[in-house]
Every structure is written in structure tokens, then in C-alpha cells.
Amino acid sequence: MKRLTIISAACIVAFSAMAQPSGPGAISRYEIDPDDRAPVTGYTLPDVLVCNDGNAVRTARQWERKRRPEIKAIYESEMFGKVPARPADMHFGLSAPDSLVYGGKVLRRRIWVYLDAAGQHKFEMMLHLPVNHAGKIPCFVALNFRSIQDSFDGTRYELPYEAIADEGFGIAVAFHASIEPDGDEYETESASVRSWYKPADEWGCISAWAMGLSAMADYLATLPEVDMDRLAVIGHSRLGKTALWAGANDERFSLVISNNSGCCGAATNARMFGETFEAIYNRFPYWFIPAFAKYSNRDGEFPVDQNALVALSAPRPVYVASASEDHWADPCGEWLTALNAGPVYELYGLKGLSEDTMPALGHCDDYGSVAYKIHNGPHALYADDWLDYIKFAKRHFCLYK
Ligand code: GCU
Numbered sequence: 001m002k003r004l005t006i007i008s009a010a011c012i013v014a015f016s017a018m019a020q021p022s023g024p025g026a027i028s029r030y031e032i033d034p035d036d037r038a039p040v041t042g043y044t045l046p047d048v049l050v051c052n053d054g055n056a057v058r059t060a061r062q063w064e065r066k067r068r069p070e071i072k073a074i075y076e077s078e079m080f081g082k083v084p085a086r087p088a089d090m091h092f093g094l095s096a097p098d099s100l101v102y103g104g105k106v107l108r109r110r111i112w113v114y115l116d117a118a119g120q121h122k123f124e125m126m127l128h129l130p131v132n133h134a135g136k137i138p139c140f141v142a143l144n145f146r147s148i149q150d151s152f153d154g155t156r157y158e159l160p161y162e163a164i165a166d167e168g169f170g171i172a173v174a175f176h177a178s179i180e181p182d183g184d185e186y187e188t189e190s191a192s193v194r195s196w197y198k199p200a201d202e203w204g205c206i207s208a209w210a211m212g213l214s215a216m217a218d219y220l221a222t223l224p225e226v227d228m229d230r231l232a233v234i235g236h237s238r239l240g241k242t243a244l245w246a247g248a249n250d251e252r253f254s255l256v257i258s259n260n261s262g263c264c265g266a267a268t269n270a271r272m273f274g275e276t277f278e279a280i281y282n283r284f285p286y287w288f289i290p291a292f293a294k295y296s297n298r299d300g301e302f303p304v305d306q307n308a309l310v311a312l313s314a315p316r317p318v319y320v321a322s323a324s325e326d327h328w329a330d331p332c333g334e335w336l337t338a339l340n341a342g343p344v345y346e347l348y349g350l351k352g353l354s355e356d357t358m359p360a361l362g363h364c365d366d367y368g369s370v371a372y373k374i375h376n377g378p379h380a381l382y383a384d385d386w387l388d389y390i391k392f393a394k395r396h397f398c399l400y401k
Pocket residue numbers: 236237238239260261262263275280328
């Protein structure tokens with residue numbers, strides 16, 4: 001209960017902070033329709049550290065043994081469905097000859113991930129690795145919204161391959177809809193993994209995409225030059241939701257980045273600000289399992305709030321990022337989620353966010369194991385955001401000399 005009081009106080013602080021101009025032109029970006037503020041009060045977040053039987057979690061061991069599995073089971077049975085184990089016959093093959101790009105500094109490789117023995121169900125991934133790198137290479141693993149062919153020029157789609165390689169990181173990308181179709185929004189040949197791989201439990205698209213991210217990690221694990229202790233999963237928007245869920249499922253992702261993930265990602269459920277469960281389920285029912293339908297208009301009754309989803313990655317570092325114009329994704333709710341994941345990290349003697357007020361536009365609260373930033377502008381992942389994520393990853397991966 002004590003925590004809940006802090007939450008509402010922090011929320012009020014956050015909103016008054018939002019009324020302060022933090023730079024030329026900034027205030028208008030923060031202005032929110034006054035009517036939209038109504039649902040922001042009068043809610044409480046379920047305590048992430050209270051088990052289903054009402055007992056409080058006081059140690060990391062209790063968290064790992066009892067509360068974490070409970071929370072994971074809630075997301076599996078009520079929202080995303082289970083991410084199934086790796087298909088037994090999954091294998092890999094090159095889809096094109098390797099090439100050197102960016103003046104020879106970076107190796108580009110294209111790979112088929114064959115999900116079945118016959119290779120009928122496959123998706124393509126592309127890897128960029130810095131050459132002449134001393135030691136094993138830390139890597140980002142990402143889904144994006146473009147085909148591999150369209151992703152060559154990464155900078156056009158905010159995948160700054162060269163800058164990432166210059167910082168000593170590799171990056172593996174795949175087109176999300178080539179793993180599992182995303183409605184008819186993105187036409188593509190797709191492995192359509194859910195149409196043929198029928199685990200016992202239902203699973204929505206987000207779980208299928210999360211499985212794709214794990215399959216990409218499986219490929220990386222075959223490369224001795226990749227540092228499997230330093231893999232970061234990253235995604236934007238629906239793929240930010242997916243990154244959080246992939247991080248919850250696959251502990252090989254030792255750092256998790258959720259960019260503008262919004263509803264069912266990092267945005268607080270109970271605030272019902274911006275996109276709600278009803279809105280998301282009406283448009284994208286296939287991202288979820290049918291059991292999720294019963295929470296439409298009952299967002300605050302979901303058994304946990306999204307700080308629990310973030311905390312499933314603890315003690316691994318998580319970066320939550322918002323955009324000031326992205327009211328649909330509820331920036332303040334995303335920040336509250338990051339803030340309220342903190343108590344789980346504290347069980348491990350780690351710090352969550354450093355401050356209990358929302359950072360000013362363009363500033364990062366990134367000294368703890370949970371980080372938050374809000375960029376000035378629209379729903380997007382910019383090259384500058386990448387630089388902040390790289391900085392965070394370097395710090396947590398102990399890569400600063
Ligand atoms: C829609 C959807 C969001 C999602 C976004 C995206 O706006 O309502 O939940 O995050 O698409 O993935 O681009």
C-alpha cells in the first residue's frame with residue numbers, strides 16, 4: 001500500500017513536470033487534452049511483490065521460485081500465450097554470399113532460418129558484424145518492419161548499422177511479418193509459424209515473433225565470434241512489446257530495450273490512457289490469445305500491471321523509452337512502469353530508475369538497471385536513440401575501458 005501512495009504522488013509530480021517547458025518548443029509537445037487526464041487518477045497498481053496467495057516476496061530467491069513463475073504464467077494464459085520451445089528440426093543456411101560493406105568495416109551476412117526439417121517454413125535474417133574486432137562481439141537482436149531487401153540501407157529505417165558496428169556491436173535483424181503475418185498490413189512470404197507448428201497451448205503473434213527472436217539467438221550461438229553473454233534484444237512499438245516478452249522468455253537476452261511499446265508493452269494498464277485493451281484487441285486480436293478478450297474495458301483488472309512484464313527480465317537491465325508526441329503509447333504510463341519495476345531489481349541489490357520524477361525531454365535516467373528516456377518528437381526509433389541504447393549496453397556489458 002505504501003508503494004501505491006508513492007506511485008500516485010510520483011504521477012502528479014510527473015504531470016506537473018510535464019507542464020514545465022524544458023526547452024524551446026517543448027511545451028506544446030507535452031500538452032495533453034485535459035479530458036485525457038481524467039483516467040490518470042483513481043487507479044492502483046497491483047503490488048508486483050505480492051504472490052497470488054497474498055504472501056509478500058522479500059528475497060530474490062522467493063521472486064525466482066514463486067512470484068516470477070506466477071507472473072509469467074499470467075502473461076501466458078491471459079495475454080500473449082506461450083512461446084513454444086525451439087522446433088526440433090530448426091537449422092540454418094546462408095541465403096546469399098557474405099559481403100563487406102561500409103568501406104570493408106562490416107561483414108554482412110544473410111541467413112535462412114529453416115524452422116522445419118524440409119525447410120518449407122523459413123525466414124531470412126541479416127547480420128552485420130564489425131570486422132577486425134578484438135574479442136567476441138556483443139550483438140543487438142531486432143525485428144523490424146521491413147523486408148531484408150528493404151533493410152540494406154539501414155539508416156533509412158533507423159537501423160544505423162555502421163554506427164552500431166563502429167561502437168563494436170553486431171546486429172541481427174529480421175522482418176517480423178516474415179516469421180508470422182501481421183494481419184494484412186504487411187504482405188510478405190511468411191514462415192507463418194503458427195499455421196503449422198501447433199504446440200499444446202495457444203499463442204498469439206507476439207509470442208510467435210518472440211520465438212523468431214530466440215531462433216535468431218540460436219543462430220548467433222553457432223558463431224564463435226559472437227559474445228552470447230552480451231546479447232541485447234530491441235524492438236519498436238509492437239516489436240517493443242515483443243522485445244519485452246522475448247526478454248521474459250529467453251534469458252540469453254541479457255539486456256532488453258523497449259522503444260515506444262505502449263499498450264501491452266511498457267504502458268501502465270490501470271491508467272487506461274491512450275490505447276486501451278479494448279482498442280488494441282479490436283484492431284489486433286491475433287497478436288494475443290482469445291482469453292485476453294475478457295479484459296476489454298477492464299484493463300485495471302488484469303491480474304498484474306506492466307511493471308511485472310518488465311520485471312520478468314530482472315536482474316537483467318531493461319531500457320524503456322517513450323516519445324513526447326506518442327500519447328497513444330502513454331509516455332507517462334511507460335515511465336511509471338519503469339519506475340515500478342524497481343522494487344524487483346532492489347531484491348537483487350540493484351537500482352531501478354534513479355529519480356522518482358519523469359526525466360525532462362531528451363534526458364535519460366539510465367544509471368540504474370532500469371532506464372527510461374523520452375525523446376522529443378513522434379513515435380519513432382531514431383539514430384540518436386540508438387546511441388543512448390548503445391551507451392547503456394556498453395555500461396552494463398562492462399565495455400567501457
Ligand atoms: C498501433 C497499435 C500499437 C502498436 C503500434 C505499432 O498503433 O495500436 O499498439 O504499438 O501500432 O506497432 O506501430
